[in-house]
Amino acid sequence: MPNQDLLSQSSLISVHLHNNHSVKPHSIERFSTILNAYIVVFKPETDQETALTHYNEIEEIQQSDISHTNQNLDYGIIHKYEIGSFKGYSGKFSSSVISTIQTYEEVDYIEQDKHVQAACIQNQAPWGLARISHKEALTDNTFNKYLYNKHAGKHVTVYIMDSGIYEEHEDFGGRASFGVNFLKGSPDNDTNGHGTHSAGIIGGKRYGVAKKAKLVSVKILDENATGSVSNAIAGIDWIVKCHEFDIQKSLLKGNTYKGAVATLNFITTSTKALNKAVIEGIYGGVTIIVPAGNDGQSACDYSPPSVTAAIKVGSSTYYDKKSLFSNNGNCVNIYAPGQSIISAGNSHKNSKRVLSGTSEAASHVAGLAAYFISMREGQNTPEYIKSKIMDIATPDVILELDPYGRSTLKPIAFNGFKL
Numbered sequence: 001m002p003n004q005d006l007l008s009q010s011s012l013i014s015v016h017l018h019n020n021h022s023v024k025p026h027s028i029e030r031f032s033t034i035l036n037a038y039i040v041v042f043k044p045e046t047d048q049e050t051a052l053t054h055y056n057e058i059e060e061i062q063q064s065d066i067s068h069t070n071q072n073l074d075y076g077i078i079h080k081y082e083i084g085s086f087k088g089y090s091g092k093f094s095s096s097v098i099s100t101i102q103t104y105e106e107v108d109y110i111e112q113d114k115h116v117q118a119a120c121i122q123n124q125a126p127w128g129l130a131r132i133s134h135k136e137a138l139t140d141n142t143f144n145k146y147l148y149n150k151h152a153g154k155h156v157t158v159y160i161m162d163s164g165i166y167e168e169h170e171d172f173g174g175r176a177s178f179g180v181n182f183l184k185g186s187p188d189n190d191t192n193g194h195g196t197h198s199a200g201i202i203g204g205k206r207y208g209v210a211k212k213a214k215l216v217s218v219k220i221l222d223e224n225a226t227g228s229v230s231n232a233i234a235g236i237d238w239i240v241k242c243h244e245f246d247i248q249k250s251l252l253k254g255n256t257y258k259g260a261v262a263t264l265n266f267i268t269t270s271t272k273a274l275n276k277a278v279i280e281g282i283y284g285g286v287t288i289i290v291p292a293g294n295d296g297q298s299a300c301d302y303s304p305p306s307v308t309a310a311i312k313v314g315s316s317t318y319y320d321k322k323s324l325f326s327n328n329g330n331c332v333n334i335y336a337p338g339q340s341i342i343s344a345g346n347s348h349k350n351s352k353r354v355l356s357g358t359s360e361a362a363s364h365v366a367g368l369a370a371y372f373i374s375m376r377e378g379q380n381t382p383e384y385i386k387s388k389i390m391d392i393a394t395p396d397v398i399l400e401l402d403p404y405g406r407s408t409l410k411p412i413a414f415n416g417f418k419l
Contacts, residue, residue: 088273
């Protein structure tokens with residue numbers, strides 16, 4: 001029996017790259033849909049046999065459509081997903097093929113694919129490291145002092161879903177590596193610099209929170225820091241499978257793998273498919289950190305910060321104020337330094353740059369997640385790590401005001417270090 005009302009609009013992922021700190025009005029173009037690109041999500045109960053039959057039939061229909069309409073050969077299924085109960089695929093299809101796909105009983109819903117973009121603003125001392133290692137506000141005596149455990153991040157893998165990583169940068173000390181590139185025709189290296197900057201905050205020798213962490217690039221953003229929801233979901237799928245492999249390898253070989261963290265350094269308007277993939281990634285054992293976004297609006301209107309189980313991070317200033325650009329509201333769990341943050345650059349092995357944005361804030365918290373995972377013996381579930389980060393955070397520091405002038409105080413990230 002044909003399914004009805006399956007087609008919904010999917011979001012473009014957008015990393016916000018502004019040239020100043022002013023709040024920009026919401027730009028629909030940033031999150032525009034991608035022509036003839038769709039994400040098809042199966043019902044959770046769909047078994048492998050049904051899915052395989054579906055794939056084969058759709059590929060036959062697609063080939064027939066190409067031969068009759070002279071469509072581009074790039075059309076067809078591109079990614080297949082299986083992240084826990086989240087199953088489906090994405091690709092490029094003509095309107096007639098997508099209409100046929102809608103009639104399959106196993107199809108739960110369809111979203112049109114959208115662009116995504118990094119959550120960063122362009123704009124020198126890693127004051128952010130000092131702030132997350134002090135309970136109180138920074139002073140002239142503490143602004144440049146980072147207090148931490150020297151083993152922080154050891155045996156933890158952090159996946160940076162972004163524009164890639166300049167692996168040869170000296171700040172990484174050989175701990176950064178290429179993982180996967182979902183951008184057809186784009187080089188594996190970081191052609192934008194946003195991913196390298198994030199990796200430096202997370203695990204750089206000089207700029208990083210967790211200085212022993214293994215850093216792996218999951219490239220979904222291009223030189224303009226723009227990508228797609230479909231590639232982001234494929235990235236989550238890949239990360240979960242890598243985490244599962246590392247667990248099995250650890251059990252067989254008795255190595256000391258402790259867990260995985262992923263920071264998803266992008267944002268888009270709300271998308272059901274992406275949110276579900278993030279949820280299943282967390283259920284799969286990966287601690288997922290996301291930026292709140294840089295539109296100065298409610299984070300609940302965006303994906304992935306509207307995912308309850310993720311750790312959603314807003315940006316704070318040196319003076320413990322909410323950055324004007326930072327999204328806020330009920331979907332922001334915690335704040336972290338995100339304004340005028342110095343970290344690794346992608347131009348040469350010793351390069352550095354200063355960026356602002358909620359991606360920078362999220363990168364500090366991703367480093368904290370790796371920090372806490374590495375410090376704990378035994379199982380590290382995402383739920384435990386989220387509660388650890390929230391419990392240790394300094395409460396009631398960052399003031400939020402809603403559109404009606406009502407105030408809320410939110411915590412700021414802290415590593416709990418004591419001399």
